[in-house]
Amino acid sequence: MxxxxxxxxxxxxxxxxxxxxxxxxxxxxxxxxxxxxxxxxxxxxxxxxxxxxxxxxxxxxxxxxxxxxxxxxxxxxxxxxxxxxxxxxxxxxxxxxxxxxxxxxxxxxxxxxxxxxxxxxxxxxxxxxxxxxxxxxxxxxxxxxxxxxxxxxxxxxxxxxxxxxxxxxxxxxxxxxxxxxxxxxxxxxxxxxxxxxxxNIAFHEVGRQAIMADPDWSGGNYLALGRTPRKGLAVARMAAHITYLSDEALHRKFGRNLQDRLAITFGFDADFQIESYLRHQGMTFVDRFDANSYLYMTRAMDYFDxxxxxxxxxxxxxxxxxxxxxxxxxxxxxxxxxxxxxxxxxxxxxxxxxxxxxxxxxxxxxxxxxxxxxxxxxxxxxxxxxxxxxxxx
Amino acid sequence: MxxxxxxxxxxxxxxxxxxxxxxxxxxxxxxxxxxxxxxxxxxxxxxxxxxxxxxxxxxxxxxxxxxxxxxxxxxxxxxxxxxxxxxxxxxxxxxxxxxxxxxxxxxxxxxxxxxxxxxxxxxxxxxxxxxxxxxxxxxxxxxxxxxxxxxxxxxxxxxxxxxxxxxxxxxxxxxxxxxxxxxxxxxxxxxxxxxxxxxNIAFHEVGRQAIMADPDWSGGNYLALGRTPRKGLAVARMAAHITYLSDEALHRKFGRNLQDRLAITFGFDADFQIESYLRHQGMTFVDRFDANSYLYMTRAMDYFDxxxxxxxxxxxxxxxxxxxxxxxxxxxxxxxxxxxxxxxxxxxxxxxxxxxxxxxxxxxxxxxxxxxxxxxxxxxxxxxxxxxxxxxx
The missing domain is CATH 3.40.50.1820 (Alpha/Beta hydrolase fold, catalytic domain)
Incomplete structure (x- = not known):
């Protein structure tokens, strides 16, 4: 060069x-x-x-x-x-x-x-x-x-x-x-x-596997292909986000409160506020973070000893x-x-x-x-x- | 009929x-x-x-x-x-x-x-x-x-x-x-x-989102289409599996022990035994469990009150x-x-x-x-x- x-x-x-x-x-x-x-x-x-x-x-x-x-x-x-x-x-x-x-x-x-x-x-x-x-x-x-x-x-x-x-x-x-x-x-x-x-390595590995399981991750080459592994990165973020909070805080903040509804719907929508909150955390994260960078950051932490x-x-x-x-x-x-x-x-x-x-x-x-x-x-x-x-x- | x-x-x-x-x-x-x-x-x-x-x-x-x-x-x-x-x-x-x-x-x-x-x-x-x-x-x-x-x-x-x-x-x-x-x-x-x-609802929701994020899940119709959302179900299982163990047990059983290698590889392979163990748990689970059934079982637990x-x-x-x-x-x-x-x-x-x-x-x-x-x-x-x-x- x-x-x-x-x-x-x-x-x-x-x-x-x-x-x-x-x-x-x-x-x-x-x-x-x-x-x-x-x-x-x-x-x-x-x-x-x-x-x-x-x-x-x-x-x-x-x-x-x-x-x-x-x-x-x-x-x-x-x-x-x-x-x-x-x-x-x-x-x-x-x-x-x-x-x-x-x-x-x-x-x-x-x-x-x-x-x-x-x-x-x-x-x-x-x-x-x-x-x-x-x-x-x-x-x-x-x-x-x-x-x-x-x-x-x-x-x-x-x-x-x-x-x-x-x-x-x-x-x-x-x-x-x-x-x-x-x-x-x-x-x-x-x-x-x-x-x-x-x-902690285990939780990071779950996040990485979620990203790499997303076909849009494309072996890591998603940027060159104009894709984004949104779903995989969102799942990784959701899993990680639970670990940043505590059982007590989740209970205090959300408990089993329902989201925008008076009763459970017997389906897989976000009935509970905690579900809606987590989905939101996942989706907004994708807008500001790069999936490969997430792999590299988590790996750096795993390797730290x-x-x-x-x-x-x-x-x-x-x-x-x-x-x-x-x-x-x-x-x-x-x-x-x-x-x-x-x-x-x-x-x-x-x-x-x-x-x-x-x-x-x-x-x-x-x-x-x-x-x-x-x-x-x-x-x-x-x-x-x-x-x-x-x-x- | x-x-x-x-x-x-x-x-x-x-x-x-x-x-x-x-x-x-x-x-x-x-x-x-x-x-x-x-x-x-x-x-x-x-x-x-x-x-x-x-x-x-x-x-x-x-x-x-x-x-x-x-x-x-x-x-x-x-x-x-x-x-x-x-x-x-x-x-x-x-x-x-x-x-x-x-x-x-x-x-x-x-x-x-x-x-x-x-x-x-x-x-x-x-x-x-x-x-x-x-x-x-x-x-x-x-x-x-x-x-x-x-x-x-x-x-x-x-x-x-x-x-x-x-x-x-x-x-x-x-x-x-x-x-x-x-x-x-x-x-x-x-x-x-x-x-x-x-x-616990939060962890279940992560698992469900991982399954539903897998394109092979096909809106739930994977059986009729001859597909299996293997990766999504495996990620769901991996996340859940961590919650079945304890920090102490993981430390005692795996610690930071490496898998089949003398040093970290500076990559995203399963360097650590805990990673290899989790991947195995995810992969073998897929052979014996139905992804939609996983959605239904977790939902039944979430709804329990x-x-x-x-x-x-x-x-x-x-x-x-x-x-x-x-x-x-x-x-x-x-x-x-x-x-x-x-x-x-x-x-x-x-x-x-x-x-x-x-x-x-x-x-x-x-x-x-x-x-x-x-x-x-x-x-x-x-x-x-x-x-x-x-x-x-």
Whole structure:
């Protein structure tokens, strides 16, 4: 491939990303900065779509990296360009919020393999001029973090004041603290795990099989063929969505309430509100998410096993760290239960790290970290304030 | 339809049932005994495929009805004609087993709407000569029990010594005790609920959507078209199968163990044993179960809300009952958790019923009732022995 071809393709990709996510900035990494991936492949050129909020101070010491979860993106605190809804964590990030954009320079990147502007399976492969589809290399949480570190370099930031995220975002936080301890002053992993459990791999596999069972998935080549595996992706989302809630919350919110009808209809329509709600979750998800990207994101989570890179001992990932940690879990989260988060705390304790741990009492399940949870906000506000004092901010 | 036509069709259906399940007896109910269904429809003729074990005594007082769960069938204690495996509850039912076929006459019917010989959506509609498919009326747990009662009548049995079952089988047990209290001497509902929870409806809806998303489902008419929605049904089974196990059991059994390989492959093959296991569960299920029947069975469970038939007060379902109850739950069952079973116990207490309750400590999840659980066997043996003494057996 000639240099000119490459530039043309890269520009086309850039344009496409800007069209997809008009409000995002895009950092392009050219062939002089290839990204070596855990799987052995290398991305010769790629881009990262990201949002920033607030102002970087002169010392470049007030940057907070927010890491998104499986189906999140960089639109953490602004209106989403596709759904028109508020940012996915605008309760947490914004002026006067726990992660206060009046004080901090907040960065959120669409992760590697994502579908909101960062290079992923839906991006055009400069080598073929076609969407990567399944020829995109399977990436890991560490690959995502490696790409984020390149963006942080590009922004001229040496040390991040904090790295914060829940669920898959929490995995990235742990990976940042392990891979770049000197670049992370404070770390807030929420509702996460140092390795993905068997049950969670199982749920992901169901989602992947649902997508791949959809004939429109077309062996992954649906974009080139102008198709979308809508039904398969919707089923995957529906199954996953149940795991984000709790039995109690579903009972409280929906119970056995009927939808728009006075009695059951003895049929297969959505008689129950919970059915209608789930179908809606499935259908709307398809409008904003790429099916192959879903395969890649779930796979990255499945592969995450931080201890495996450190002789099987999680504490070794954090030996000698000066990072201050705040670990948080939620009582009704059965996807990333307190026990998984406590395992992280025990490893940090064993490594002699500075760590605080809070289990928030709530019935809202795994999604609690995205919701109005006063104890979570108070805890993170307090932790950030204390860390900022230590950092001299 | 002439009488002759009807006989021909019925015989054809009978032959078909015998072919499907060669070892099952089949009771045919003709138009003189129509089955009125909760949904308002009526089955003018239908059949029940069933197995029996042991000998009915002269007083006809030693009959035990075993009720199967969602994907079970009548082959409770014999080699399954399709899979070639042992009966699904041969640990519980057989000579010298807790439900001892040397002492008791055990009956197990394939439930109404099932696919192992009892009339269901895969049966031929005598009116059209085609498979019913979605023209089969949606049936309820009470309809299933009504049909079973007709078979019990046919067998000349007035009072069942015991009705026993887990999960959907437990729902039938509760319905039997509520609908026919004078015909049930002892009742053993295991790992069940008096009404299906919001979360459980949600999981069922995911399964149904997975089936209906499969183009081979063909709006339900796949049998007439010679198709099978294999992929959709397999995904439904995979999702459901996770809910039958527990996080702990999955961790103990599979953890993050790899399948036939030394390292992850950075792809979407089944790297992990849990993935391979789930895929196998999905694929083998398709060989023995009808997709529409899966829709109907899950719907019957979703619709189950016993209290709703008794002014919303579950205790009213059991007022004045003389039936002796043994309710059982399992600590790691998150599909039908102890709290749901305790609700049944509280209602029975409020109704002044004779009830014992045991929560078995195990990490095997909902499927515990099908597995080697010594405490379960000891409890049920003891309960059955005590009830048999009272019954003068």
């Amino acid at each position: 000639s240099a000119i071809d490459h530039t043309v393709n890269a520009t086309a990709e850039l344009r496409r990303a800007e069209t997809q996510s008009p409000s995002s900035r895009v950092a392009l990494f050219e062939a002089d900065q290839p990204l070596a991936l855990d799987g052995g492949a290398s991305l010769a050129s790629f881009q990262i779509a990201y949002q920033t909020y607030g102002t970087l101070n002169a010392e470049k010491s007030n940057a907070v990296l927010v890491c998104h979860a499986l189906t999140g993106d960089q639109h953490v605190a602004n209106i989403h360009p596709i759904t028109g809804k508020g940012g996915w964590w605008s309760l947490m990030v914004g002026p006067g919020r726990p992660i206060d954009t009046d004080r901090f320079f907040v960065i959120c990147t669409n992760v590697l393999g994502g579908c909101m502007g960062t290079t992923g399976p839906a991006s055009f492969d400069p080598a073929s001029g076609e969407p990567y589809a399944l020829s995109f290399p399977v990436v890991t949480i560490r690959d995502m973090v490696r790409a984020q570190a390149m963006l942080v370099d590009r922004l001229g930031i040496d040390t991040l004041f904090a790295v914060v995220g829940g669920s898959m975002g929490g995995m990235q936080v742990l990976q940042w603290a392990a891979s770049y301890p000197e670049r992370v002053f404070a770390a807030v992993p929420i509702a996460t795990a140092a390795r993905h459990s068997s049950q 931080l201890a495996a890179d450190y002789d099987g001992t999680l504490a070794n990932a954090f030996r000698g760290t000066k990072t201050r940690f705040c670990v948080m879990s939620f009582t009704s989260d059965w996807l990333f239960p307190t026990s998984e988060n406590r395992t992280i705390v025990h490893a940090l304790n064993a490594a002699g790290a500075n760590v605080s741990f809070v289990e928030v009492e709530t019935d809202k399940g795994h999604d609690s970290f995205l919701l109005e949870e006063p104890e979570m906000f108070a805890t993170i506000s307090g932790f950030i304030a204390g860390a900022a004092r230590r950092r001299g901010l | 002439s009488a002759i036509d009807h006989t021909v069709n019925a015989t054809a259906e009978l032959r078909r049932a015998e072919t499907q399940s060669p070892s099952s007896r089949v009771a045919l109910f003709e138009a003189d005994q129509p089955l009125a269904l909760d949904g308002g429809a009526s089955l003018a003729s239908f059949q029940i495929a069933y197995q029996t074990y042991g000998t009915l005594n002269a007083e006809k007082s030693n009959a035990v009805l075993v009720c199967h769960a969602l994907t079970g069938d009548q082959h409770v204690a014999n080699i399954h004609p399709i899979t070639g495996k042992g009966g699904w509850w041969s640990l519980m039912v057989g000579p010298g087993r807790p439900i001892d076929t040397d002492r008791f006459f055990v009956i197990c019917t394939n439930v109404l709407g099932g696919c192992m010989g009892t009339t269901g959506p895969a049966s031929f509609d005598p009116a059209s000569g085609e498979p019913y498919a979605l023209s089969f009326p949606v049936v309820t747990i009470r309809d299933m029990v009504r049909a079973q009662a007709m078979l019990v009548d046919r067998l000349g049995i007035d009072t069942l010594f015991a009705v026993v079952g887990g999960s959907m089988g437990g729902m039938q047990v509760l319905q039997w005790a509520a609908s026919y209290p004078e015909r049930v001497f002892a009742a053993v509902p295991i790992a069940t609920a008096a009404r299906h929870s919001s979360q 016993l209290a709703a038939d008794y002014d919303g007060t579950l205790a009213n379902a059991f007022r004045g009952t003389k039936t002796r109850f043994c309710v059982m739950s399992f600590t790691s069952d998150w599909l039908f958790p102890t709290s749901e079973n305790r609700t049944i116990v509280h209602a029975l207490n409020a109704a002044g019923a004779n009830v014992s309750f045991v929560e078995v400590e195990t990490d095997k999840g909902h499927d515990s009732f099908l597995l080697e659980e010594p405490e379960m066997f000891a409890t049920i043996s003891g309960f059955i022995a005590g009830a048999a003494r009272r019954r003068g057996l």
